[in-house]
Amino acid sequence: MRNSFIEKLNQLNNDLIKMGGLVEDAIKNAAKALEEDDVELAKKIIAGDSLVNEAEKKIESQSLNIILREQPVAGDLRKVSAALKMVTDMERIADNAADIAEIIVTANVKSILHISASITEMAEKASRMVGDAVKSFVDVDLELAQQVVERDDEVDALFNEIKTILIENISHDKSNVDIIVDTIMIIKYFERIADHAVNICEWVYFFETGEYKSTQII
């Protein structure tokens, strides 16, 4: 038994779960701060981003260390390589959450929300996708991972719907350009966040099967 190795893998797993929790909080709070026009909460998200960056670095370092010292194979290798890929997506989600928070701090949030009820719907959907992506990883739940992948279409549809509304608005009324631009950025960030949630799920699937986006990559 390679007890110290297994200990390192458990540690890596725990750190990934912890980072997943931070990222999930960031996006949930971003959705909440938007809905409630909560500038204080938005500032907290921005301040919290450095924790996620540190978590990413720590996991990258742990993973490379395991590869160097333990030469993992089979499920262990898949775990470590999935960890290395996944943290990039997790870190991007937190970045995008902070980007949204920065807009919330300066923008006219009430006017943004007034544009369409679909904006909060999109924020909640993207946020739940991240939560479920993290859960699918923690529980190694491939069914849930698959669901998250499929739910991306709903977010994309909302994005397009809101975009159409924005285009209409701007052609009628040029005085609201600031609000329109802030809105388009926010929904683009949520759309990207949903994509990253999908990526996390793809790596969960890879971890279990060695298959990534329908290709056996190992």
Next chain:
Amino acid sequence: MAELNNSDIKIVTKDVNLFYGDNHALKDVTLDILSNKITAFIGPSGCGKSTYLKTLNRMNDIVPNVKISGKVLLDGEDIYENGVNVTYLRKKIGMVFQKPNPFPMSIYDNVAYGPRVHGIKSKARLDEIVENSLKGAAIWEETKDRLKQNALGLSGGQQQRLCIARAIAVEPEVILMDEPTSALDPISTLKIEELMSQLKEKYTVAIVTHNMQQAARISDYTAFFLVGEMIEYGETQQIFSRPKNKKTEEYITGRFG
């Protein structure tokens, strides 16, 4: 095996059982060894890897109380059939043993021994074979100035490389290697691994190794043995990335026992 695609099969073993007295050392082992490939055999100590390798060129025949059943076919011909010329068989299927076993004669004569037995007399030709074989086994530089010295004066690692040179000197069709690098330093090990990759262009190589990284590095196919049974056999890439059998996974990831 379905997942092994259509490269030529060099050796077929079918339902091979081997008993050392009451000890059932190989249990219904069925697998095909493919031409021009390196096949690695892995598994814990005592699981029957060496025994399996030795059944492929009838090295177990001499063991008292051994009982072998099943079929071993080399190019479709049963090697256990009556009338098979075992000396000729062992020229075709050479072997490097777990423990180096140089003959008590000069380095040169060790390597020239096989070619001489098989009728090569020309001094120039023998010189050439000896040099090429020693080079191939990554031991030429250390021995070229002492070819007439007794091989038993070499270090363990040097003796092992000499045995590899001796095995390749007769240009076997199949070369069986039982932990050939377990006593070697990393540089010689890499040279031997390099040699194996060259050998497979012309020959078929089967190797037993306890070094999992080595199996992953050099072999095309890997078979995992456990207490006399062949548990899993497949492409090396598959075995080391997503083994199908839980026991294989436990063994290669070090979660065994």
